Amino acid sequence: MSDQTPSAGSGDKAPERSGGDAGIEQVPAPNPVMEVRSGMWGGASGSSDTSGYNGLVSVVEFPGDSSRPYGGWFDAVADRMAQLVPGFSAGLTLVDRGEITFFVRPEKLLELVSALRDDAQLRFECCAALTCVHYPQMTGQQVHVVYNLLSYTHNRRIRLEVALADPADQHPHLPSVVSVYPHADYQEREAWDMFGVIFDGHPALTRILMPDDWVGHPQRKDYPLGGIPVEYKGHVTPPPDERRSYNS
Amino acid sequence: MSEQTRSGFRTSAGGPGSPGAAGREEFLAQGGDWSDIVAESAERGDETVVVNFGPSHPSTHGVMRLIMELDGETITSIRPGIGFLHTGIEKNMEYRTWTQGVTFVTRCNYVANFFNEAVYCLAVEKLLGITDEIPERAQILRVMIMEVNRISNHFTGVGAGALELNATSVQEVCLREREICLEFNQAVTGLRMNNAWIRPGGTATDLPEDGLDRLRDLIKRMSDNIPEIDQFFTANPIFRSRTQGAGYMDLAGCMAMGCTGPVLRSTGLPWDLRKKQPYSGYQDYDFEVCTADSCDAYGRYLVRLHEMFESIKILKQCLKRLTETQGAPHMVADKRIAWPAELSIGPDGQGNSYEHIKHIMGESMEALIHHFKLVTEGFKVPAGQVYQAVEAGAGELGCHLVSDGGTRPYRCHLRDPGFIHVQSIPAMCEGALLPDVVATLASLDPVMGGVDR
């Protein structure tokens, strides 16, 4: 492996957005909606909203800019990825807070991460953090599996995100990246344990943090926090997820 | 006693130690004469013996379980079992405000807690977009406390590792010095451990009045006494023969297994996020990245030892800068984010400053409303997701943080170096001898609170 050569604008600093060369004008697709909320109060308790703002509807979108150029080395990486694995993108690439997120089609994931690891211009040797986020409101893509990749060679970080449907009667499936990143082993087991994502091809996808006979996947949003009411001097405080709370 | 066999092996179906094991046979050594156990084992004709190591064992560095298959004293297979300290911290944070989140993350890796706080707060600040607005003094204070924490973390790593190799004196020396670090923490933050001192936007308090003197004393004491560990250990023939060659993992192995921190640096790669992807102003400090080239447990010990000396070097620079920036703010100027009150010692021993209470209770209704809103509801963080990494004692500590625009984290995932390192134990230990496991484990220095979260 060549030694680290942090080029200008690499690392976790936001690359400067170069002036857009008048190339192909694309109308970017709208950012996906994370959540739609109404009112100011409520939360899990389902109590009534007495704030007077109960008609308020707020739409929470994934932030970020998906129009070219992305800026800095982002464009080079995106181009190289598209060149090596055509059609990997699920149609969205977001640049936000100096970080780039590629939304990846699940069937192309394995091919893409192999290219990301092996190609000399990419060289993302490390899957630094593999995790999941559960968005129960995003119909058809409730479970997002997030890969934070790190390149030692180029000192860069990118993020891959795969949105999976979460049908009520079965678990979401995704190809395992353990064959490419052996250190994703425990991370995928944790994602299975906590979110119920099945990684096809994983050598031993078993629970890792919870006991083997545990029912449910605790960090999903539809799994209750599981606290008990606490009594102190006669007053009972319900667990945090059952309290009346701010909704925004 | 139909289930009790002659030698004391017991057939257990769904006993307390084997959840859900009904219908499956499991053998537990429940006492009995050792020669009978050996005889029965020989009768069964097994070539190998499966030994359970942990989760309550003094040499597993916490509540880790190792299931080892031994051929004689050679390990043919080893599988770590973790999760015995799974605390649900990540889920619990989703029901608390962004500021309260610090209280939770600090309890993950409780030996290197300031790194947890720092990485979480840096991630929150990145989400808020106020990374550049953090006051200089807050950044210096963060660097200072992180480096003190790095020293105390390495004391625990080296000391506990030494204890596990039965070098009790080294552990005593490390504990003695760690106590000094904790005392400093207590003077600065009010607590010995689980401090929640680094907050989104800055730090909870400034240095106490005698803070600079204390820091000066700490630097002096550490410069004097860390060499003692060096003298005790570095050339010690027993220690060297236990650790040299143990837990070998070269650069290619580290890349495959995602190892970072001292494990990676023991292969000779000077990868340190403080240099490579600086945060909190680390680019302005003069220090060396310590490496070794032996790729083994001994190399990792050397890296840790040298890092302690480098931390002292950074602390000296912090001292200079803290002297220069006395009186400067330690919290972001934006009053919508900064905690409204200074903390001070009240009549009850702790609490908000008296001036602040007087202000909100007696002088300004608006200030009271502001205080109430900020403390109960908390500030809002724009929607989005970030990944932030810092160089913790054991390696890359990452925080993947998602906000839905609300006052609480939507999802927080901590990438603990220990969690990643634990899965490389089979690669380091299989084929080695049983005693090497202990040396290897200690050299990885996983803290189970961080591993299991």
Place this chain on the structure above:
Amino acid sequence: MAEYDADVPAGIVMTSMEAVVGWLRKSSFWPLTMGLACCAIEMISYGGPRADAARWGHEVFRSSPRQADLMIVSGRVSQKMAPVVRQLYDQMPNPKWVISMGACASSGGIFNNYAIIQGCDHIIPVDVYLPGCPPSPDMLIDAVFKLREQIQHWPLLGHMAEVEKAKESIALAAPSTLEMPTTTPSKEIGR
């Protein structure tokens, strides 16, 4: 405890067996290395050079439950660890004592959630509860001395079995976290 009796020759003190055994027991604890979480680090400090538990014959922590008579449950007990803690407790010979060290071991602390047992007294009988997050070694010293006070007056032989049994039945009757009533109807928990 000592009584004076004119018929007893000089140099002989009459006392109860319980008092003598209690005195001997309290001066030679054998704590188990039951380190779980943050509190374990403070428990180690308790045995370290500053707090120096050797001053009251306490510095040798036993790694085997069969050689231990004091379990310091130091830290949060997770659902996964609970059977292990109970098994270790069962493996300790009588008489045995338990200090529940820290807020998490005593009540679940700030972790009122799915993963943590809300107080280790759901699985083992506790003699001393020690608050703090984590309690400093000084507080642990205090807890140990309070326990020593209890042990001085500990019952012996048949009486002890009764007391142990009563304690055990209280611990077993305590409902587990999952059985505790909640304020709202239980929700569907995943799949």
